[in-house]
Amino acid sequence: MKHDRCKYEGCLKSACFGSNVNRIRMFCKLHKKNDMINITARKCKIVSCDKQASFGFLDGPRCIYCAVHKEDKMVHASKKREFMEKENKRLHGLDSYRAILMILGVVLHTALLYQLGKVISSIHTFRMPAFFLLSGYFGALLFYKGDVTKMIQNRVKRVLLPFLVFVFLFFPINTFIWTYLDSFNRGIVDPFSYSLNFTINGNFFPTDIMHFWFLYHLIFVIFIVVGINLWMERSSYSFPKLKNKLKRTLEGPWSFFIFVGGINFFWWSLFRWGSIPTDTSWLPNLIIIFYYTIFYSIGWLIYSLKIDLKSFTNYAWVILIIGILFSLLFNSFNHLFHDYNNKIGMILQLDKVFWYLVNTFLGTVALVFWTRGLLGLFLKYCSSGSPVWRYISDSSYWIFIVHISLCPLAFLLLAGWTAPLLLKFLISVLLVFFVCLLTYDGFVRSTFIGKFLNGRPYPSFKKGPSLILCFFGGVGALVLFLNPTSVMERTSPWAKGKSPILLLPKKNVVYPYDTKGVSLEGIGLLRCAKVENYVICPDGGNFKDSKKACSLLGGSMTFFKNKDQYESVMKWLPKLLKRRVWLPITDSKNEGVWLGIDKKPLTFDLWYPNEPNDWGKGEDCAEIQLWRKVPGWNDLPCDAKLAFICEMKAVSK
Numbered sequence: 001m002k003h004d005r006c007k008y009e010g011c012l013k014s015a016c017f018g019s020n021v022n023r024i025r026m027f028c029k030l031h032k033k034n035d036m037i038n039i040t041a042r043k044c045k046i047v048s049c050d051k052q053a054s055f056g057f058l059d060g061p062r063c064i065y066c067a068v069h070k071e072d073k074m075v076h077a078s079k080k081r082e083f084m085e086k087e088n089k090r091l092h093g094l095d096s097y098r099a100i101l102m103i104l105g106v107v108l109h110t111a112l113l114y115q116l117g118k119v120i121s122s123i124h125t126f127r128m129p130a131f132f133l134l135s136g137y138f139g140a141l142l143f144y145k146g147d148v149t150k151m152i153q154n155r156v157k158r159v160l161l162p163f164l165v166f167v168f169l170f171f172p173i174n175t176f177i178w179t180y181l182d183s184f185n186r187g188i189v190d191p192f193s194y195s196l197n198f199t200i201n202g203n204f205f206p207t208d209i210m211h212f213w214f215l216y217h218l219i220f221v222i223f224i225v226v227g228i229n230l231w232m233e234r235s236s237y238s239f240p241k242l243k244n245k246l247k248r249t250l251e252g253p254w255s256f257f258i259f260v261g262g263i264n265f266f267w268w269s270l271f272r273w274g275s276i277p278t279d280t281s282w283l284p285n286l287i288i289i290f291y292y293t294i295f296y297s298i299g300w301l302i303y304s305l306k307i308d309l310k311s312f313t314n315y316a317w318v319i320l321i322i323g324i325l326f327s328l329l330f331n332s333f334n335h336l337f338h339d340y341n342n343k344i345g346m347i348l349q350l351d352k353v354f355w356y357l358v359n360t361f362l363g364t365v366a367l368v369f370w371t372r373g374l375l376g377l378f379l380k381y382c383s384s385g386s387p388v389w390r391y392i393s394d395s396s397y398w399i400f401i402v403h404i405s406l407c408p409l410a411f412l413l414l415a416g417w418t419a420p421l422l423l424k425f426l427i428s429v430l431l432v433f434f435v436c437l438l439t440y441d442g443f444v445r446s447t448f449i450g451k452f453l454n455g456r457p458y459p460s461f462k463k464g465p466s467l468i469l470c471f472f473g474g475v476g477a478l479v480l481f482l483n484p485t486s487v488m489e490r491t492s493p494w495a496k497g498k499s500p501i502l503l504l505p506k507k508n509v510v511y512p513y514d515t516k517g518v519s520l521e522g523i524g525l526l527r528c529a530k531v532e533n534y535v536i537c538p539d540g541g542n543f544k545d546s547k548k549a550c551s552l553l554g555g556s557m558t559f560f561k562n563k564d565q566y567e568s569v570m571k572w573l574p575k576l577l578k579r580r581v582w583l584p585i586t587d588s589k590n591e592g593v594w595l596g597i598d599k600k601p602l603t604f605d606l607w608y609p610n611e612p613n614d615w616g617k618g619e620d621c622a623e624i625q626l627w628r629k630v631p632g633w634n635d636l637p638c639d640a641k642l643a644f645i646c647e648m649k650a651v652s653k
Helices: 077-089 092-114 117-145 148-185 191-200 210-234 240-251 253-271 286-304 309-313 316-338 343-348 352-381 387-413 421-444 448-454 463-482 484-491 543-552 563-570
Strands: 025-027 529-531 534-541 555-557 580-586 621-625 632-636 642-648
Touching: 092 117, 092 352, 092 387, 092 421, 117 148, 117 210, 117 286, 117 316, 117 352, 148 191, 148 210, 148 387, 148 448, 210 286, 210 387, 240 253, 240 286, 253 286, 253 352, 309 352, 316 352, 387 421, 387 448, 421 448, 421 463, 534 543, 543 555, 543 580, 543 642, 555 580
Parallel strands: 580 642
Antiparallel strands: 529 534, 534 642, 555 642, 580 621, 621 632
C-alpha cells in the first residue's frame, strides 16, 4: 500500500498525524501541529479517551489501553516486544532439536533399506517420544500465549492440512517407488512397467498413512490434551500441591528418569511392547494415542509449570552417554531376546517373562536418557539462533515429508556398486539430505508451499542454482532408472553378454542351460545356467512355482544339508546373483518352527539379527540375501518372486 507523504515541503516521511475530527493524515511526527494526534496508532479502548493505546497483557493484544486507563499486570508494548523476543530466543534450541529429530527420519529409513538393525533401534528408541514431548511444549506455548481458538487454528494449518494434502499427494508416488524397489529386489526384468501398472490399477487412494502417521496421531493427541486443560480451567480443580511436586520432579535429571521411565516401563510391560509402536492404518489405535499423549503432556507440563529450561542442561553429556551405553545394551540384548526360541531359558533355566522385563528396562533407560540428554545439549549449544540452524529448522518439515520417496531411489542408485555396506549407507543418507535441501531451496522456501508449511515464505539461499541442479539431477535419475539395460545388468550379472562362463572360469559352467522344453507360467527358464551339479535361474518366480520348476527340470530346490555344503556354494553364488535367492525352508505348518523340504528341522541356521520376525504376519518362506556384505537369511512372503537354485539328481552328460 502506498503511504501518504508528509505535507511539509521537502519532507519525504510518511504522514501519521492529523486532526481528530476528520482523521486525515497530514504530517509526520517531526512536523505535526500541537493539536494533532497519531491517526495510525491504536486508540485507547475507553470511548471518551483519545490517547494512544500502548499497554496490554503479555498473553493478549499488545495495545489495548493508554497509560491512564491501563489495568493491573498490563505492560508497555515495547516491554512486551522485548519479552517476546527473549522468549523466542530461548526456543531456538528446542526448534533445532525438533528439526534434527525430523531429519533423523532420513537416517532411519535409509538404515531400514540396508537392514542396519543397531542404527534403526538406536534412533527409533527415542525419536517419536521426543517428537511428542517437544510438540507438547510448543502446543502449550500457543495455548497460554494466545486464545484457544488461535491455537487450534494454528495446529489445523500446520498439522491437519499438511497431513491431508501430502498423504493424498504422495501415496501414489510412494506406491510406485517402493513397488519399483520391491520388484527390483525380486528380479523382475522390467520393474518400471510392473510398478507403473500396479500403481495405475487402483492404488491412488491412500490405504495407509505411511510415515505421516506421526501427524495423524498428533491431531488426536492435541485435541485430547487441549480438552483436558479447558476442562481444568473451567472447573474448580487446580491441584497446586501436585503441580509443585511435578515441577520438582521434571526439573531433576534423576527424578525425571524415575517419573518418565516408570510410566514408559509400565506401558511397555502392560501391552508387551518390545520397542516404540507405530501404526500406519487409518483406524486410530487408542492405546498408541494414549501412549504418545503421555509424552505430549510432559512437554505441556514443562511449559505450563514454568520449568526453567536451563535445568535440562545440567549433566546433559553424562545423561546422553548413559543413554548411548544403554542403547547398545538394549540392541545386543534385543537380538538375544528375539532369538529366544527357548534357547536362553534352557541354558539359564529362567522364565521368559524375566528376560522380557530386562529387555523393557534397558529400552526404557535408553529412551529417557537419550531424550533428556539431547534436549539439554541442544538448549546449551543451539540457543543462539544461528542462520545455519535456522535454515535447517525451516527445511526440516519439507525433509520429513519428501525423504521417504528419495531413500529407495538413493538405495537403487548405489545397488550395483560393490562397496562396503556402511559406506553406501552414509552416501545414501547424504545424497537424500542434499536433494531434500535443493528441492526445498528451489521449490519450497520462497513459494506458497513454504508459506503453507512454515506459516510464511522465507528468502531462498540460492534459488537459481538449486533449480538448475534439481533439473539436471532429475534428468540423470530418469535416464538411469528408465534404462532397461541398466536394470537388467543390476538384476542379473550375466545379462547382456556377461556370461557365467566369464564370471566363473574355473568352474564347470554350462550356459545357457538346456531346459529341455520345460515351461511354466510366471517362471523364466531361458537364462538358466548350470554350475557343477546346480542349476541357477535368475528370472525366478514365487516359492511354489520355483519348487515346481526344479522338479520339472529333474531336480529339487537346493536344501543345504550342512554348513559345509552351504559355504561351498556361497563361494561362487554371490558372483552370479547379486540380489536374493530362495531358501527351501518354511514355517507355514507351525509358526516359528522352520522345516526343510524333507520336512525335517534345520541342522543349522544363518538368520540375520532380529530375524525371522514374521513381519506383517505373512512371512512363511525364507531367502538368502546376497547383496549384503555377509550373505544371510531372512523370512519373507511366499508369493515374492526370487531367483532359485536347483540341485540336480544326477550330473548330465
